[in-house]
Amino acid sequence: xxxxxxxxxxxxxxxxxxxxxxxxxxxxxxxxxxxxxxxxxxxxxxxxxxxxxxxxxxxxxxxxxxxxxxxxxxxxxxxxxxxxxxxxxxxxxxxxxxxxxxxxxxxxxxxxxxxxxxxxxxxxxxxxxxxxxxxxxxxxxxxxxxxxxxxxxxxxxxxxxxxxxxxxxxxxxxxxxxxxxxxxxxxxxxxxxxxxxxxxxxxxxxxxxxxxxxxxxxxxxxxxxxxxxxxxxxxxxxxxxxxxxxxxxxxxxxxxxxxxxxxx
Numbered sequence: 001x002x003x004x005x006x007x008x009x010x011x012x013x014x015x016x017x018x019x020x021x022x023x024x025x026x027x028x029x030x031x032x033x034x035x036x037x038x039x040x041x042x043x044x045x046x047x048x049x050x051x052x053x054x055x056x057x058x059x060x061x062x063x064x065x066x067x068x069x070x071x072x073x074x075x076x077x078x079x080x081x082x083x084x085x086x087x088x089x090x091x092x093x094x095x096x097x098x099x100x101x102x103x104x105x106x107x108x109x110x111x112x113x114x115x116x117x118x119x120x121x122x123x124x125x126x127x128x129x130x131x132x133x134x135x136x137x138x139x140x141x142x143x144x145x146x147x148x149x150x151x152x153x154x155x156x157x158x159x160x161x162x163x164x165x166x167x168x169x170x171x172x173x174x175x176x177x178x179x180x181x182x183x184x185x186x187x188x189x190x191x192x193x194x195x196x197x198x199x200x201x202x203x204x205x206x207x208x209x210x211x212x213x214x215x216x217x218x219x220x221x222x223x224x225x226x227x228x229x230x231x232x233x234x235x236x237x238x239x240x241x242x243x244x245x246x247x248x249x250x251x252x253x254x255x256x257x258x259x260x261x262x263x264x
Contacts, residue, residue: 012050016041017160017194021168024185026176030263036151037262039168041160041194042066044075051078054154059083061150063142065090065163073100074158084150088138090131090163103215111214120217121224124162128229131166133236139170140248146171147250147257161189161221166229170248173240174255175262182226189221 012018018041022034038057042064046054064077067089077085102110115123146153155171157163165186172182188194237243244250250258 010053012040012046012053014045014047014050015043015054017189019188021172021185024172024177024181026263027178028176030176030259032172032175032177033262033264036153037146037168037171038152038154039160039164040154040156041164042070042074042156042158043077044071046078051080054078055080055083057152057154059152059154061086061145061153063088063153063155063164063167065138065155065157065167067091069100070158086141086145088141090135090138090157090167091127103218106208106211108208108211111211115214115217120214121222124217124222124225125228127162128166128225129232131163132229132232136248139167140250142167143171143174143244143248143250143258144254147254147261151261159189159219160194161219162225165189165221165226169226169229171258171262174244174250174258176259179230183223186226187221187223 009019017039019039020034021037021039022032024032026032035057038059043050043054043062059080061084062077062080064085064087066074066087071087079085099114102114114120142155155164155167169182169186172185233240233243233247237247244255245252
């Protein structure tokens with residue numbers, strides 16, 4: 001049976017979806033070490049207490065996968081003394097800015113046209129596939145950095161679900177973590193207390209049930225999304241080993257250093 005991350009975790013009031021990825025099992029019987037790889041939503045709204053906790057993790061590097069539009073909307077990460085912050089946008093600089101303005105305004109007609117009839121889920125699947133195919137250089141940098149000196153590390157995007165979720169999943173693939181455990185960790189983002197909080201614009205009224213239903217595919221971690229990413233790896237490179245070596249330029253030697261740093 002796959003065991004999930006520890007049940008005890010901190011109560012962070014300004015950071016959503018934080019967790020330690022430690023404890024996940026590998027196919028050869030090892031486990032991801034606790035305290036070396038964390039994931040979360042953005043850190044822009046971290047309280048002083050949140051920042052003190054994050055500082056206590058002795059992080060080496062924070063990988064921020066948000067783009068310029070995200071950072072403009074939410075703000076920069078809280079600064080943690082002595083921690084390197086690496087911004088690696090996994091979507092284009094202004095990607096989604098107009099879309100998220102529409103979401104924040106709750107413009108129902110446009111939302112129906114853009115997200116209705118399965119279009120929202122299709123949008124997510126296309127995004128996952130595109131990140132796997134087009135952001136190989138970014139994932140290469142992350143894996144190589146982790147193998148060298150960048151642990152303990154925290155990976156985050158806006159919600160900590162999609163871009164960070166994919167980057168964590170790629171890292172876990174490189175470590176040889178069981179596929180079932182990768183999915184289980186990914187789906188943890190669906191817990192109510194982890195969900196991303198959409199900030200409505202000042203002119204927007206309370207979201208109606210219809211709006212929430214239209215938006216739900218965007219804010220859920222669905223197995224179909226991660227499945228699409230893994231299928232893209234297989235369709236494009238044939239298998240995970242070839243993807244890692246040819247796609248993201250992570251040799252078996254680098255993978256072994258990665259495993260030495262992150263596995264018990």
